[in-house]
Amino acid sequence: MSEYASQLLRRIEAIDSAAADNRRTGDAYQQMAGRLKTVTGRAMSSDRAVTVVAGPGGEIREISFAEQTRGIEPSELGGVVTRTIAAAQADAARRQAEVVRDGLGDSELLDKVLDSDRRLFGDQPPAAAAPVPREETAQPVYEDDFFREFNVFDDEPGR
The missing domain is CATH 1.20.5 (Single alpha-helices involved in coiled-coils or other helix-helix interfaces)
Structure with a gap:
């Protein structure tokens, strides 16, 4: 040859x-x-009152409440739920990183993604959610007198 x-x-x-x-x-x-x-993350609040399951994109798939939630003040319960959601999302992100590491091995890009996830989701629970203030109902502003007394159920507008 x-x-x-x-x-x-x-x-x-x-x-x-x-x-x-x-x-x-x-x-x-x-x-x-x-x-x-198919990755999911799961977290349970420290008092075991709230359990959250998060999907691969961080979407919430399930929230369950144990009997002891009846004794928690609503404003406090909101904070517990918020912290548990963040923990479940962080768990899902970590599990996704494990899948990527298994598939591709360690890489600088994976380390950057993991660092970004830690900054986004954090391993520390977020601060308790503050109560949402009630908004006062705003009064409509009318430019034209025709709409001041307009009623969609009235056959004769403007009277």
Whole structure:
């Protein structure tokens, strides 16, 4: 076999090898993507009153309340729920990172994503939610006297 034919054969073998590597990598990515879709995070409040399950995007899939929530003030319960949601979302993010690490190994990009998740979700519970002040009902401003006494149920507007 000529040197030229040998070089062509080596190139074809290298291309075949690269194609096989790409197929394996593609399969690994598909498996990883499938696992990422099923990741859930779970958290329970320290008093075991609230349990939250969060999905892979941080969406809340389930919130359950134990009997002891009846004795918690509503404003305090809101804070407990908020902290438990944040903990479940952080758990889901950590579990996603584990899936990525299993699929791709450690990388600088993964470390950046994990650091970003820690900043977003944090491992520390957020401060208790403050009670929401009641808003006073604003009075409408009318530019035209026609609308001042307008009633959608009235056949004769403006009277």
